Amino acid sequence: MSSIKRIVCLANSKKEGERCIAGIDIDTGKWVRPVCDDQYPEDGKVPENIRLVDGREPELLDILEMSLANTGNDFGFESENLSIHRAKWKCLGRVRPADLIKYCGNYRHILHNSGKYVNPSYLKRLPFEDRRTLQLVQVNKFDVERRITSKGVIEWKGTIQSVNGQNLTGIKITDLAFIHKLNEGYQITGQYLLTISLGMPWAYEGWEGEKPCWKLIVGVIELPNSPLLTTNDLISQTDVEMARIGWTKVQGRDYLVRNFDKKARLQLTTEELQEFLAHLKSLPNCQNNFNDDFFN
Incomplete structure (x- = not known):
């Protein structure tokens, strides 16, 4: 069974050659992560032929209309996933950044703990509705660092402090539009809304133990300087x-x-x-x- 959803786009980030799209359902106030789990059963990433609206990438703050199932592959630990029905996505308009502040969750930690990752086994022990893997965070301190990986790839990491005093250090940024701005010399100023997501389980070479879900900065929205x-x-x-x-x-x-x-x-x-x-x-x-x- 499917239904038409209206989603405020709060994440369009890179995911294994395609994109991960996520946002808030404006009718329910709940997070939704559309997943193409029939074509990509391993991670549900969204291919270009499905996600483009009017020939362009969905942008943060777009109100997207799409047909989604009422359930989706949760990959064992995610609660927000709904399967995509292959109808054309539409952009109905845009929202103001300040209108999104009300969706910032009132939680003790940013996604379950104060660390950089969460183990899937921890999430699996929670009731399904508590398996949060997406969170909108208002920050008043946001620093970025450019790094070169061992393979010579440029990546950006962020260190943040939320308005509630929560801190995260060295979190990878995967918002491609924001990465492009940083590469062009964009300077961090003022306050931001950040979408923090848990990635699919992954571990560095030589990692001992369970593959963790790393926290990622998947969406960056600058708040008006007012x-x-x-x-x-x-x-x-x-x-x-x-x-x-x-x-x-x-x-x-x-x-x-x-x-x-x-x-x-x-x-x-x-x-x-x-x-x-x-x-x-x-x-x-x-x-x-x-x-x-x-x-x-």
């Missing part, structure tokens, strides 16, 4: 977290006064808002409903 927009986005996220933990207006203001000597969120700098948001996200859920008007 302090007002960033402030509004962060305040919106603190609204959500305040409701989740059940804090009152008085509790919120007391925290701001104690930690920043300020009484309102609009008085905070971007860095202070990020610190406030990270603190709220670290607190557990509250059973009480939040119905007190919050402060501005």
Whole structure:
């Protein structure tokens, strides 16, 4: 059984000579990774004759319409995969980068742990819906490094810090459009949304033990350099977290006064808002409903 899906493209990365496409279903808010598992049963990569829209590669922020099955080959550890039906993909329009911030997951770690990889055996032990292999992350620190492999191939790796204080170091970048920009001299500035994905199991020569799924930067989206927009986005996220933990207006203001000597969120700098948001996200859920008007 199949259905028409509308997916915001958040990844178009290289995968064994073809591409891996992934994004958010705008009707459900869930991650979807279209897989061509009949043609490529080993990894589901998407060939050019299927993925092109109007003769071009799908771009990040495109809203793609496609026919997908309601299930797909999970390759033993992935929860987001849906099989592709061979109907022509369409681009319905584009979204603004700031509209995607709400899809950044509220998780303790970026994809299950603080390391560079996750073992497939760990994922297989989780309930199916918890086998996350894709995550959108808002970062305020993003450094890149150009390296030459032993085979003479240029590759780029990224080191990031999320707005929640999570860190990843030396993560391979596979977003081909962004790699092209880096090769042309692009300089990192401002804040970004990054799609982090787990690759198929792979190990270096001489690796001992289970082949891991390495974390990859498969999509890079630059956020507009607008302090007002960033402030509004962060305040919106603190609204959500305040409701989740059940804090009152008085509790919120007391925290701001104690930690920043300020009484309102609009008085905070971007860095202070990020610190406030990270603190709220670290607190557990509250059973009480939040119905007190919050402060501005």
